[in-house]
Amino acid sequence: NAGVTQTPKFQVLKTGQSMTLQCAQDMNHEYMSWYRQDPGMGLRLIHYSVGAGITDQGEVPNGYNVSRSTTEDFPLRLLSAAPSQTSVYFCASSYSGGTRYGYTFGSGTRLTVV
């Protein structure tokens, strides 16, 4: 049982490049979400999904796209990387809308845009 797997763990991009951050879970969780963590800002929600084929925007969606074609995978796409997108990105999942078992987080992707 691997939980939530994020790849890559580290990435350096040049301004204007695009890339996809991968997130996969093997717990049959319906709810999946992407957060970014910046110093002093906590975790801010980028996009989320409540099931395959259903996605919606969070607090800071600009510059990011998501899709959810399967229950297991929820990739985050950076369309044209900007230095403001330098951050640590976390993917999280839960079986239902938040229970006493909490949300399971991946180990994070540290992204630097130069």
Place this chain on the structure above:
Amino acid sequence: AQKITQTQPGMFVQEKEAVTLDCTYDTSDQSYGLFWYKQPSSGEMIFLIYQGSYDEQNATEGRYSLNFQKARKSANLVISASQLGDSAMYFCAMREGSVGGGSYIPTFGRGTSLIVHP
């Protein structure tokens, strides 16, 4: 307006003493959930404790307890008998239902850095 407010950027506690980390929240939903997470310097997010809005008793998990005061909209984390390994960032989070404009996806506060002194 922030949904989750953690007013203590940093806290210090002596080993073996208890410490309270503050969290207040804002919601118009009747059904919501409150979480606390720990983030050590290694970076992973570790789920500590959960309190549902309809739970009549305060949640407890080992040395962690959640002091839930619904009328005051506060959900403070109490760590008893602090250990050196408790040094970390602590995040309070809330998930709301649709009534509060929520999505059942947690919103996080900005965190409190706890340092435990020997």
